Amino acid sequence: xxxxxxxxxxxxxxxxxxxxxxxxxxxxxxxxxxxxxxxxxxxxxxxxxxxxxxxxxxxxxxxxxxxxxxxxxxxxxxxxxxxxxxxxxxxxxxxxxxxxxxxxxxxxxxxxxxxxxxxxxxxxxxxxxxxxxxxxxxxxxxxxxxxxxxxxxxxxxxxxxxxxxxxxxxxxxxxxxxxxxxxxxxxxxxxxxxxxxxxxxxxxxxxxxxxxxxxxxxxxxxx
Amino acid sequence: xxxxxxxxxxxxxxxxxxxxxxxxxxxxxxxxxxxxxxxxxxxxxxxxxxxxxxxxxxxxxxxxxxxxxxxxxxxxxxxxxxxxxxxxxxxxxxxxxxxxxxxxxxxxxxxxxxxxxxxxxxxxxxxxxxxxxxxxxxxxxxxxxxxxxxxxxxxxxxxxxxxxxxxxxxxxxxxxxxxxxxxxxxxxxxxxxxxxxxxxxxxxxxxxxxxxxxxxxxxxxxx
Numbered sequence: 244x245x246x247x248x249x250x251x252x253x254x255x256x257x258x259x260x261x262x263x264x265x266x267x268x269x270x271x272x273x274x275x276x277x278x279x280x281x282x283x284x285x286x287x288x289x290x291x292x293x294x295x296x297x298x299x300x301x302x303x304x305x306x307x308x309x310x311x312x313x314x315x316x317x318x319x320x321x322x323x324x325x326x327x328x329x330x331x332x333x334x335x336x337x338x339x340x341x342x343x344x345x346x347x348x349x350x351x352x353x354x355x356x357x358x359x360x361x362x363x364x365x366x367x368x369x370x371x372x373x374x375x376x377x378x379x380x381x382x383x384x385x386x387x388x389x390x391x392x393x394x395x396x397x398x399x400x401x402x403x404x405x406x407x408x409x410x411x412x413x414x415x416x417x418x419x420x421x422x423x424x425x426x427x428x429x430x431x432x433x434x435x436x437x438x439x440x441x442x443x444x445x446x447x448x449x450x451x452x453x454x455x456x457x458x459x460x461x462x463x464x465x466x
Numbered sequence: 467x468x469x470x471x472x473x474x475x476x477x478x479x480x481x482x483x484x485x486x487x488x489x490x491x492x493x494x495x496x497x498x499x500x501x502x503x504x505x506x507x508x509x510x511x512x513x514x515x516x517x518x519x520x521x522x523x524x525x526x527x528x529x530x531x532x533x534x535x536x537x538x539x540x541x542x543x544x545x546x547x548x549x550x551x552x553x554x555x556x557x558x559x560x561x562x563x564x565x566x567x568x569x570x571x572x573x574x575x576x577x578x579x580x581x582x583x584x585x586x587x588x589x590x591x592x593x594x595x596x597x598x599x600x601x602x603x604x605x606x607x608x609x610x611x612x613x614x615x616x617x618x619x620x621x622x623x624x625x626x627x628x629x630x631x632x633x634x635x636x637x638x639x640x641x642x643x644x645x646x647x648x649x650x651x652x653x654x655x656x657x658x659x660x661x662x663x664x665x666x667x668x669x670x671x672x673x674x675x676x677x678x679x680x681x682x683x684x685x686x687x688x689x
Contacts, residue, residue, distance in 0.1 A: 336572070337614070341571060348560070372616065378612050389595060390560065
């Protein structure tokens, strides 16, 4: 089986992306980054989902709190019940997907993989610049000049973003068909001390609405 | 003064790059990454050089050992007295400069800086793919689609690589003119327990030869 590196957070999108990589014929290697998220629930979900799907998971530590500039890494409040769309929200982490894809590229090179998967989404996304097609294309161009494997002709990297043009409901329908264990996934930016989703941040509201529109029962325990 | 982010390791090249950024009219902010180097001497040098030059230094932790694949991050031996040039050496760290520039980009965005400096060098370099002009150009293109600042029109990022076409001797002559405190810098991939340079790895030999060719006294204490 051809290996592929899948950026993975344990949320709906990256868990679906993992299932799609497998359906497309790859042996997926999940890569999670402990980048100073406000809480560890996201990584706990990543471990549970990867184990349930029988996929190896690598976790890399990166202290993005040293940079700050985001509600997800610094001590800024997570917005609740705020309008979605329009300006870029404070949960944007500066240059995050550039760094994450860079780490995926390094991991791919050590595995001998040429395929990177990232679950970015340009439709129901919350306005993040590094979730757009132009970003994905620019990173693929970079990957093919940045690595030993590429310049020695051993690799031609491809960045797969299979969710790019899907709505949240379409993602969930696709993942439900593929058997993604959504009950184990985690989306909330600001869960309570029991790990229950707040139901009110952008991420919770996109998730909840996606399940409703998909006609798939939402297994999330909201606080 | 206009801020700029300078990737910084405390070695000859990045210290010279820091001095050039200042000479070019920027207020440099040094960014070092503790990425699982074999030893802490490099970061100690970064702190000493930045302090001597009066430049603020930010250090980010990143566990690249989780990926491995390099003599600088995994338990592979550092080559000694090996031919320089030709194939890419085992001290290559997969996708390292992609990740480092990604972190510099994130830091720049939080500082409101649009200028990134990286001390890569395509002449006396040891064969690293991510030290070539094509890499620098591809990253600049990526930066301008990857960030909130760029897509909102608040930033047009530039990646400066002022050492790109200089020989090591030219770098050292330039830095000596600018007063770079080379005695505080560190280059060796494999120092002894006192932090003294081995004199035999690629990095030591390029440094030693550079000082000799530049006609600048080499202040390095070799083991």
